[in-house]
Amino acid sequence: MPQRKWWETGVVYQIYPRSFQDSNGSGTGDLAGIITRLDYLADVLGVDALWISPFFPSPMKDFGYDVADYTDVDPLFGDLATFDRLLEEARHRGLRVIVDWVPNHTSDQHPWFLDSRSSPQAVHREWYIWADAKPDGSPPNNWVSMFGGGAWEWDEPTAQYYLHSFLKEQPDLNWRNSETREAMYNTLRFWLDRGVDGFRIDMAHMIMKDPELRDNPMREGYEGPDEYPRFVHRHDQRHLDMHGVFREINTLLASYPDDRVAIGEVATDRWDRFVAYYGTDGDGLHLPFNFDLIFNTPWDADAVRASVDGYQAALPKNVWPNHVLGNHDQPRLATRVGRKQARVGAMLLLTLRGTPTLYYGDELGMVDADIQPDQQQDPVANRQPGQGRDGCRTPMQWNDSRHAGFTAPDTSATWLPLHDDYRTHNVAGELTDPTSMLSLYRQLLALRKMTPALHQGNYKAIEETPDGCFAYLRQEASQRMAVLLNMTPSPLRVNLPGISTGAMAVSTHLDRSGRVSLTDLELRADEGVVIEL
Ligand code: GLC
Numbered sequence: 001m002p003q004r005k006w007w008e009t010g011v012v013y014q015i016y017p018r019s020f021q022d023s024n025g026s027g028t029g030d031l032a033g034i035i036t037r038l039d040y041l042a043d044v045l046g047v048d049a050l051w052i053s054p055f056f057p058s059p060m061k062d063f064g065y066d067v068a069d070y071t072d073v074d075p076l077f078g079d080l081a082t083f084d085r086l087l088e089e090a091r092h093r094g095l096r097v098i099v100d101w102v103p104n105h106t107s108d109q110h111p112w113f114l115d116s117r118s119s120p121q122a123v124h125r126e127w128y129i130w131a132d133a134k135p136d137g138s139p140p141n142n143w144v145s146m147f148g149g150g151a152w153e154w155d156e157p158t159a160q161y162y163l164h165s166f167l168k169e170q171p172d173l174n175w176r177n178s179e180t181r182e183a184m185y186n187t188l189r190f191w192l193d194r195g196v197d198g199f200r201i202d203m204a205h206m207i208m209k210d211p212e213l214r215d216n217p218m219r220e221g222y223e224g225p226d227e228y229p230r231f232v233h234r235h236d237q238r239h240l241d242m243h244g245v246f247r248e249i250n251t252l253l254a255s256y257p258d259d260r261v262a263i264g265e266v267a268t269d270r271w272d273r274f275v276a277y278y279g280t281d282g283d284g285l286h287l288p289f290n291f292d293l294i295f296n297t298p299w300d301a302d303a304v305r306a307s308v309d310g311y312q313a314a315l316p317k318n319v320w321p322n323h324v325l326g327n328h329d330q331p332r333l334a335t336r337v338g339r340k341q342a343r344v345g346a347m348l349l350l351t352l353r354g355t356p357t358l359y360y361g362d363e364l365g366m367v368d369a370d371i372q373p374d375q376q377q378d379p380v381a382n383r384q385p386g387q388g389r390d391g392c393r394t395p396m397q398w399n400d401s402r403h404a405g406f407t408a409p410d411t412s413a414t415w416l417p418l419h420d421d422y423r424t425h426n427v428a429g430e431l432t433d434p435t436s437m438l439s440l441y442r443q444l445l446a447l448r449k450m451t452p453a454l455h456q457g458n459y460k461a462i463e464e465t466p467d468g469c470f471a472y473l474r475q476e477a478s479q480r481m482a483v484l485l486n487m488t489p490s491p492l493r494v495n496l497p498g499i500s501t502g503a504m505a506v507s508t509h510l511d512r513s514g515r516v517s518l519t520d521l522e523l524r525a526d527e528g529v530v531i532e533l
Contacts, residue, residue: 004455004456005259005261005320006048006049006096006197006259007049007096007197007198007259007261007263007286007287007320007355008320008355008456009048009455009456010047010048010049010096010355010455011046011047011048011049011350011355011356011357011358011445011448012047012048012049012050012051012098012263012355012356012357012358013041013045013047013049013050013051013357013358013360014050014051014053014327014328014357014358014359014360015034015050015051015052015053015360016029016053016328016360016393017029017030017031017034017052017053017054017055017064017077018063018064018393018415018416019360019393019394019395019396019406019415019416020033020034020037020360020395020396020406021033021034021036021037021396021398021406021407022395022406022407022408022411022414023035023036025407025408025410025411026076026407026411027407027411027412027413027414027415028076028414028415029077029395029396029406029407030076030077030078030082031052031055031073031077031078031082031083031086032078032082034050034052034086035082035085035086035089038086038089038090038093038095039093040427041093041095042093042094042095043093044427044431044442045363045441045442045445046442046445046446046449047095047358047445048094048095048096049095049096049097049098049197050090050095050096050097050098051098051099051100051200051263051357052097052098052099052100053065053100053328054067054100054102054202055073055074055077055078055083056068056069056070056071056072056073056074057069057072057073057074057075058074058107059107059109059169060074060076061107061167061169061170061379062166062167062169062170062379063377063378064100065102065166065170065202066105066106066107066108066109066167066169066170067102067106067107067110068106068107068109068110068111069110069111070101070102070184070187070190071187071190071191083194084194087194087195087196091195096197096198097195097196097197098196098197098198098199098200098261098263099191099196099199099200100199100200100202101187101188101191101199101200101201101202102202102203103173103175103184103201103202103203103204103207104165104172104173104202104203104204104206104207105164105165105166105170105171105172105173105203106170106171106173107169107170108168108169108170108171109169112124112127112128112183113127113128113171116128116130116162116171117155117157117158117162118158119158120158120159120160126174126177126179126180127173127174127177127179127180127183128162128163128171128172128173128174129162129163129171129172129173129174129209130155130158130160130161130162130163131152131160131161131162131163131213132160132161133154133159133160133161139151139152139154139161140152140161140213141213141214141215141216141235142215142216142231143163143165143213143215143216143231143235143236144227144228144230144231145164145165145166145167145168145228146165146166146228147166147167147379147380147383147384148227148228148380148383148384149227149383151163151164151165151236152164153168153171163209165203165206165236165237167379172206172209173207175207175208175241175242175245176208176211176241181245181248185248185249185252188249188252188253189252192252192253192256192260196260197258197259197260197261198253198260198261198262198263198286199260199261199262199263200263200264200265200289201249201262201263201264201265201285202265203265204242204246204264204265204266204277204285204288205237205238205242205264205265205266205267205277206236206237206238207242207245208237208238208239208240208241208242208245209235209236209237209239210234210235210236210239211239213235214235215235216231216232216233216234216235216236217231217232217234218230218231218232219231219232226384237267238267238273243276243277243279243284246262246264246277246279246284246285247279247283247284249262249285250262250279250283250284250285250286251283261286261287262285262286262287263285263286263287263288263289263322263357264277264285264287264288264289265289266285266288266289268289268290268291268292268295268296269296271310271311271313271314272314274288274290274292274311274314275314275315275316275319278315278316278319281316281317281318282316282318282319286319286320287320287322287355288322289322289324289357290311290321290322290323290324290354291324292307292310292311293307293323293324293325293348294324294325294326294330294336299336299337299341299345299487300468300487301465301467301468301469301470301485301487301488302467302470304348304470304487305461305470308352308459308461308470308472309461312353312459320354320355321352321353321354321355322354322355322356322357323348323349323352323354323355323356323357324356324357325345325348325349325359325362326358326359326362326392327357327359328359328389328392328393329389329392330389330392331368331391331392332359332361332362332366332367332368332391332392333345333359333362334362334365334366334367335367335368335391335392339365339367339437340489340525340526341487341526342362342365342437343365343437343440343508343509343526343528344485344486344487344508344526344527344528346362346363346437346440346441346444346508347440347444347483347485347506347508347528347530348470348483348485348528350441350444350445350447350448350454351444351448351454351474351481351483351530352459352472353457353458353459353474358441359392360396361394361396361397363437363438363441364397364425364426364427364430364436364437364438365425365436365437366394366397366419366425367419367421368391368392368394368419369390369391369394369416369417369418369419369420370391371388371390371391371394371416371417375390375416375417376388376390377390377393377415377416378390378393390416393416394416394417394418394419395407395414395415395416395418396427397418397419397421397422397425397426397427398426398427398428399426399427399428399429400422400423400424400426400428400429403418404418404422404426405426405427405428406418425437434510435509435510435511439510440506440508440510443506443510444506444530447505447506447530451479451481451505452476452477452479453474453475453476453479453480453481454474454481454530456476457474457475457476457479457481458474458475458476459472459473459474460472460473460475462482462484462496464495464496464497465484465494466492466493466494468486468487468488468490468492469484469485469486469487469492469494469523470485470487471483471484471485471494471496473533479532480532480533481505481530481531481532481533482496482499482502482518482530482531482533483528483529483530483531484521484523484528484529484531485528486523486524486525486526486527486528488525488526489525489526490525491522491523491524491525492522492523493520493521493522493523494518494520494521494522494523495518495519495520495521496518496519496521497519499518499519499533500517500518500519501515501516501517501518502515502516502518502531502532502533503515503516503531503532504516504529504530504531505529505530505531505532506529506530507527507528507529508526508527508528508529509524509527512529516529516531518531518533
């Protein structure tokens with residue numbers, strides 16, 4: 001067995017900084033707030049790394065994913081000195097820190113873009129993707145923005161269109177320009193030199209487009225109302241040249257000590273295309289985020305097994321898998337599958353082979369809030385009704401006091417309203433309840449940490465399972481763990497011939513222990529168990 005790296009054996013926890021902890025009564029979370037919660041992450045939960053969504057200076061049109069300066073901190077969140085303190089305090093507790101890097105686009109207020117649009121001859125003109133109108137004045141091609149509407153914005157003074165794959169306030173950088181590339185790599189060096197442990201790379205698969213800017217083909221048979229799925233996104237993203245960039249990033253990180261990590265937000269469709277993000281012999285992204293269980297997989301045992309098996313089988317040698325069940329762009333796990341199955345989801349995520357990424361609040365069973373139109377913040381909510389992402393971004397629920405401990409009780413309002421179930425679902429309350437979701441996460445995290453079979457062992461699906469049950473073995477040397485997940489709301493009987501008995505390590509119901517028979521084991525409704533064989 002090779003010596004595993006920290007980002008292989010560890011667990012990553014995503015913090016959406018606006019919503020984790022406010023330290024100054026602004027109603028929006030900040031870096032100083034995160035510092036006050038590091039003990040929770042290190043000691044109460046026991047995760048290994050935090051990934052913090054963007055906290056850089058930004059006009060906040062897309063809540064920080066529109067970066068106006070890659071090498072500073074927005075005053076809303078603090079300053080560089082506070083970030084350095086966060087890093088030091090995290091280090092002190094054995095926590096790694098991963099920052100979010102947004103290479104596909106900047107804010108339209110970034111000095112590079114302000115210069116770029118100032119004149120066709122501007123020094124930074126080629127740093128963005130400019131193109132002439134068609135003879136009839138229409139945009140250069142049929143590409144559409146992921147946030148709705150066309151992807152090209154006409155710039156009257158310089159008489160060209162610029163590309164924006166998201167909002168028009170988020171112009172796409174031109175990664176084919178070597179100066180842009182070098183400048184962006186310098187922003188990586190800036191944070192690496194400060195001591196960060198790696199990056200989550202936003203929309204990594206989008207950075208390279210078809211150099212000829214060809215039209216996307218229409219998707220056959222699509223009849224829905226949305227524009228984006230109407231096209232096969234063949235030319236506006238995923239140009240194979242992106243792998244060259246990932247190789248360069250990999251090399252850059254490798255020039256620093258201590259295994260800095262590159263995690264990439266990428267498209268997850270076919271496994272052969274997905275595993276290509278790892279590069280050849282692991283010279284690409286270390287962990288291309290695997291969203292297959294969120295996007296492409298119905299929540300049933302056969303489909304989940306097919307996803308996990310398909311991924312494990314497609315993985316090249318010398319690379320490491322990972323799994324994601326929630327983030328700041330998707331409805332929360334407990335909203336998608338319900339709170340009972342969310343416990344099974346927690347067990348799945350924390351017992352699979354591969355680095356798990358947890359989304360803040362999922363450990364409490366937080367569900368999406370219903371945000372009223374007058375309280376909406378996400379630009380997507382206004383442009384594509386029904387698709388807003390505010391619901392999964394509400395403030396963290398720490399206790400049952402006013403504002404849930406997220407900010408001082410006398411703060412007039414929080415940037416997004418809290419979910420009103422914070423009185424019953426919060427850290428303080430769940431800590432005193434031995435069967436709460438938080439108690440389950442703590443047990444699973446502790447078990448994963450102390451069990452090599454779980455944090456680095458191999459994986460094998462178990463065949464002889466009843467319908468509705470997904471089961472697998474994890475093994476490292478002589479240590480063997482069986483995970484059996486009842487993904488249905490009815491009890492199931494499991495009979496694993498050849499394995500007679502084992503010791504119950506944890507049940508999602510948190511009420512079982514001792515030796516159990518595996519030739520006749522009852523899994524209660526929505527129950528998952530981990531058994532040491
Ligand atoms: C990524 C981010 C999302 C953002 C988008 C544009 O998908 O996760 O929040 O809106 O990129 O930067």
